Amino acid sequence: MRPVIPYVTAALLFGLGVYGVLRRRNAVLVLMAVELMLNAVNLVLVTADTTVKAVLPHSGQVFALFVIVLAAAEIGVGLAIVLQLYRLRASVTVDDVPLDEPAPAVAVAPGGLPTPEAPGTEGAVR
Amino acid sequence: MTGADVLLLALGAVAVGAGALVVATRHLVRAGLWLVVCLGALAGDYLVLTAELVAWVQVLIYVGAVVVLLLFAVMLTRAPIGPSDDLDRPGWAAALVGAGSGLGLAVLLIDAFRWSRVDLPAAGTAERLGEQLFRSWVLPFEVLSVLLLAALVGAIVLSRPDIGRRSTDTSAAQPADEGRRP
Numbered sequence: 001m002r003p004v005i006p007y008v009t010a011a012l013l014f015g016l017g018v019y020g021v022l023r024r025r026n027a028v029l030v031l032m033a034v035e036l037m038l039n040a041v042n043l044v045l046v047t048a049d050t051t052v053k054a055v056l057p058h059s060g061q062v063f064a065l066f067v068i069v070l071a072a073a074e075i076g077v078g079l080a081i082v083l084q085l086y087r088l089r090a091s092v093t094v095d096d097v098p099l100d101e102p103a104p105a106v107a108v109a110p111g112g113l114p115t116p117e118a119p120g121t122e123g124a125v126r
Numbered sequence: 127m128t129g130a131d132v133l134l135l136a137l138g139a140v141a142v143g144a145g146a147l148v149v150a151t152r153h154l155v156r157a158g159l160w161l162v163v164c165l166g167a168l169a170g171d172y173l174v175l176t177a178e179l180v181a182w183v184q185v186l187i188y189v190g191a192v193v194v195l196l197l198f199a200v201m202l203t204r205a206p207i208g209p210s211d212d213l214d215r216p217g218w219a220a221a222l223v224g225a226g227s228g229l230g231l232a233v234l235l236i237d238a239f240r241w242s243r244v245d246l247p248a249a250g251t252a253e254r255l256g257e258q259l260f261r262s263w264v265l266p267f268e269v270l271s272v273l274l275l276a277a278l279v280g281a282i283v284l285s286r287p288d289i290g291r292r293s294t295d296t297s298a299a300q301p302a303d304e305g306r307r308p
Contacts, residue, residue, distance in 0.1 A: 001128070001130045001131065001134070001174075001175075001243060001244060001245070001246050002127075002131050002134075002239075002241060002242070002243050003239050003242070003243075003244055004235065004236055004239040004240065004241065004242070005131060005134045005135055005138055006134055006138060006171055006175065007232075007235040007236075007239060008138070008232045008235060008236060009134075009138035009141060009142060009171070010231075011228055011229075011231035011232040011234075011235055012142045012145075012228050012229075012232060013141060013142060013145050013164075013228075014227065014228060014231060015224045015225060015226075015227050015228015015229065015231070015232075016142070016145045016146055016148075016149050016224065016228065017145075017149075017224075018220075018223055018224040018227050018228070019149055019220050019221060019223070019224025019225070019228075020148065020149030020224075022219065022220035022223055022224065023149065023214050023215065023217075023220035023221070023224075024149070024213060024214060024215075025212065025213060025214060025215050026154065026213050028154070028196060028199045028200055028203065028205075029149075029154065029157055029213060031196065031199075032148055032149075032157055032158065032161050032196060033148070033149055035161065035165075035188070035192065035196075036145050036148060036149070036161075036164065039164070039165060039168050039188070042168070042180075042184075043168060043171060043172075046171075046172055046175050046177045046180055047175060049175075049177065049247070049250070050175055050176070050244060050246060050247055051239070051244050056258060056262050057247075057248075057254070057258065058250050058254055058255055058258050059258070059262075061177045061179070061180050061250045061255055062255060062258050062259055062262075062263050064172075064177070064180045065179070065180060065183060065255070065259070066263075066266060066267075066270060068180075068183055068184065068187050068188065069187075069270050069273075069274065070270070070273070071187075071188075071192065072187055072191060072192060072274075073273055073274055073277035074277075075192050075195055075196070076195070076277050076278070076281045077277050077280050077281050077284070079195055079196070079198075079199045079281075080280070080281040080282075080284040080285045081284060082199055082203070083199065083202055083203070083285060084284055084285060084287075086202070086203045087287075092203050093212070095215060
């Protein structure tokens with residue numbers, strides 16, 4: 001088995017993932033490109049398991065399993081964030097996300113105490 | 127070139143081609159379906175590399191769960207059926223960085239391994255991998271289960287706006303209580 005073949009495959013897949021993350025505007029497509037990068041890392045780990053003689057056997061495959069679990073957790077939280085973004089803005093375009101919006105603007109809506117007053121009262125009590 | 131090399135070459139070509147279509151297609155749903163092809167070819171790669179358990183976990187979790195979740199997200203965000211023109215942002219910077227990192231890593235790995243050949247090790251069956259997992263890697267394994275629980279709770283809290291609202295009210299009330307005590 002020539003290990004250079006899966007290694008080069010993994011390198012090209014990682015490059016494609018980087019390209020997709022930087023190029024895509026749709027948040028779901030960005031997550032798909034992240035999955036490509038994670039899979040490239042998995043392929044490197046599994047291939048390294050065959051080429052590197054480690055103290056513990058099959059360490060690379062165990063790490064690949066860990067990365068798969070991490071990717072599952074990442075995709076769950078990531079999709080929750082994407083769906084919340086769609087509920088707030090009716091679009092999942094990552095370019096349109098305002099990064100400097102004040103956070104209390106969301107909390108004012110329910111109709112209780114307006115959040116901006118909270119720091120003021122706290123300061124008055126002290 | 128042995129049979130394993132030919133299989134690795136073919137599956138690698140399928141994986142890279144499908145990956146290129148994932149990041150290049152203008153249909154949202156087709157990107158998810160090409161991702162299935164790419165991940166399936168990678169699972170075949172793992173099988174050739176004798177990582178049996180990883181291959182089946184890949185099919186179960188990636189093709190079975192992650193891609194289905196992604197397709198659900200595509201549908202829940204009202205993705206158009208036909209081709210959409212606003213999926214990409216213009217610019218050569220992405221192509222430059224992507225090609226640079228991919229080809230740079232490829233050159234690095236080719237330089238490191240040349241055309242050397244190694245013998246395939248003993249197959250990574252569930253028995254051998256489980257032995258390693260529960261003997262040498264127990265602590266990371268248990269920490270991962272805590273991380274999965276945290277991700278589960280986090281996803282629920284994120285997708286339920288009422289939970290988040292209540293927690294902001296309590297967090298606003300707590301500092302006031304602490305202020306009254308002294």
